[in-house]
Amino acid sequence: MEELVIHGRFILDGEVVTGYIGISNGKISRLSKTPLSGEKRIKLKSHEILLPGMIDVHVHLRDFNQKKKETVESGTKAALHGGITTVFDMPNTDPLVMDKGTFKKRAELFRRKSYADYALGFLIAGNCKEVQQVEADFYKSFMGASTGGIYSKNFIEDYSCAKRRLSVHAEDFTLIQKFPERPNIVEEMAIKRALHVAKSLKKALHICHVSTAGGLQNILDSALSWVSFEVTAHHLFLTKEDYKKNKLLKVYPPLRSEKDVSFLWKNLDKIPVIASDHAPHTMEDKENGAAGIPGLETELALLLDAYNRGLIGLWDIVKKTSVNPAKIFGIKNKGFDIGKDADLIVVDLKEEWKVKPEEFYTKAKWSPWEGRKLRGKVRMTLLRGEVVMEEDEIIGKPKGVRINAQEG
Numbered sequence: 001m002e003e004l005v006i007h008g009r010f011i012l013d014g015e016v017v018t019g020y021i022g023i024s025n026g027k028i029s030r031l032s033k034t035p036l037s038g039e040k041r042i043k044l045k046s047h048e049i050l051l052p053g054m055i056d057v058h059v060h061l062r063d064f065n066q067k068k069k070e071t072v073e074s075g076t077k078a079a080l081h082g083g084i085t086t087v088f089d090m091p092n093t094d095p096l097v098m099d100k101g102t103f104k105k106r107a108e109l110f111r112r113k114s115y116a117d118y119a120l121g122f123l124i125a126g127n128c129k130e131v132q133q134v135e136a137d138f139y140k141s142f143m144g145a146s147t148g149g150i151y152s153k154n155f156i157e158d159y160s161c162a163k164r165r166l167s168v169h170a171e172d173f174t175l176i177q178k179f180p181e182r183p184n185i186v187e188e189m190a191i192k193r194a195l196h197v198a199k200s201l202k203k204a205l206h207i208c209h210v211s212t213a214g215g216l217q218n219i220l221d222s223a224l225s226w227v228s229f230e231v232t233a234h235h236l237f238l239t240k241e242d243y244k245k246n247k248l249l250k251v252y253p254p255l256r257s258e259k260d261v262s263f264l265w266k267n268l269d270k271i272p273v274i275a276s277d278h279a280p281h282t283m284e285d286k287e288n289g290a291a292g293i294p295g296l297e298t299e300l301a302l303l304l305d306a307y308n309r310g311l312i313g314l315w316d317i318v319k320k321t322s323v324n325p326a327k328i329f330g331i332k333n334k335g336f337d338i339g340k341d342a343d344l345i346v347v348d349l350k351e352e353w354k355v356k357p358e359e360f361y362t363k364a365k366w367s368p369w370e371g372r373k374l375r376g377k378v379r380m381t382l383l384r385g386e387v388v389m390e391e392d393e394i395i396g397k398p399k400g401v402r403i404n405a406q407e408g
């Protein structure tokens with residue numbers, strides 16, 4: 001007898017099947033086409049489907065001295081609301097997570113306050129000695145300054161120092177000084193350089209938020225198996241024409257031309273990861289020019305809406321938001337399979353809803369998609385077998401635990 005049995009449609013290795021998922025001790029214990037008995041049961045409706053919880057490898061949760069922008073609590077509630085069960089915490093906080101003491105504080109904060117499972121990041125910028133004293137789940141470097149103002153003065157040294165995969169914000173420092181509007185070349189040159197270094201170091205690298213056709217082409221041409229990358233939802237669904245109409249859409253790297261965006265879509269098959277780069281700010285900070293867009297609560301809905309418009313397959317969504325992130329970042333306890341954590345979401349593929357940021361959990365009470373009707377909605381989120389969000393309500397206390405990448 002399973003503790004919980006979910007009956008309905010789900011995706012198994014790319015195929016939509018109807019069957020039963022048995023969950024015990026927080027893990028997926030059985031997958032079956034024939035009925036399973038369980039103490040509790042959840043039956044999906046005909047237009048609902050069960051998907052793996054999303055793993056978002058790029059999230060800014062602020063907190064510390066920036067609680068007005070977001071806290072671990074508000075941000076991870078937003079994650080569960082959006083169907084994201086694991087978040088990767090970016091370390092360009094205030095104070096920056098780049099020494100042992102702050103890393104310990106960050107870990108403790110997450111242990112107490114996180115509603116979603118999480119990976120802890122550590123910032124590298126000339127602090128290699130400190131890196132040796134921590135075990136982070138991933139490392140982060142900036143090739144040019146973004147929020148937080150810090151960047152790698154010696155990228156090769158910082159990259160060499162990372163003990164696990166290094167996520168890199170690829171915009172070139174010198175070119176940013178020359179072209180503060182950050183045109184394509186700023187990203188393209190940084191990606192070119194990152195790839196050049198990656199080729200010789202042969203160490204795991206993850207290029208964040210690729211937004212330019214040239215940058216993407218360069219990554220694909222170099223075909224380095226140890227280099228992964230992500231594209232954000234806002235770079236897929238917005239262009240610089242949108243930015244011209246709405247200055248709140250300022251983001252680094254900036255929104256690009258229609259041509260760049262269609263190049264991303266044309267190469268969708270080759271993009272391994274879609275992430276949110278959720279970057280909340282207060283309205284006051286946004287009006288003063290802060291760069292960043294909130295995205296946790298709209299990312300999956302935008303993708304489901306795109307699915308309903310025939311732009312992307314469900315299995316593509318699952319691969320880019322769950323299967324590949326788990327593989328790339330070595331998260332052994334995550335993934336839709338027997339023995340893995342039962343992080344699952346129930347999605348209504350047909351429900352149409354209107355984006356109302358005032359109803360979101362994130363403290364950034366605005367959204368680029370405010371007022372937009374999207375088709376496809378997360379109805380329920382389960383974290384390690386427990387229902388933690390249902391019908392827009394977060395259920396229970398913070399129960400997030402750290403992923404086990406640091407053990408590998």
Ligand SMILES: [Zn+2]
Nearest residue numbers: 058090277279
């Ligand atoms: Zn970011």
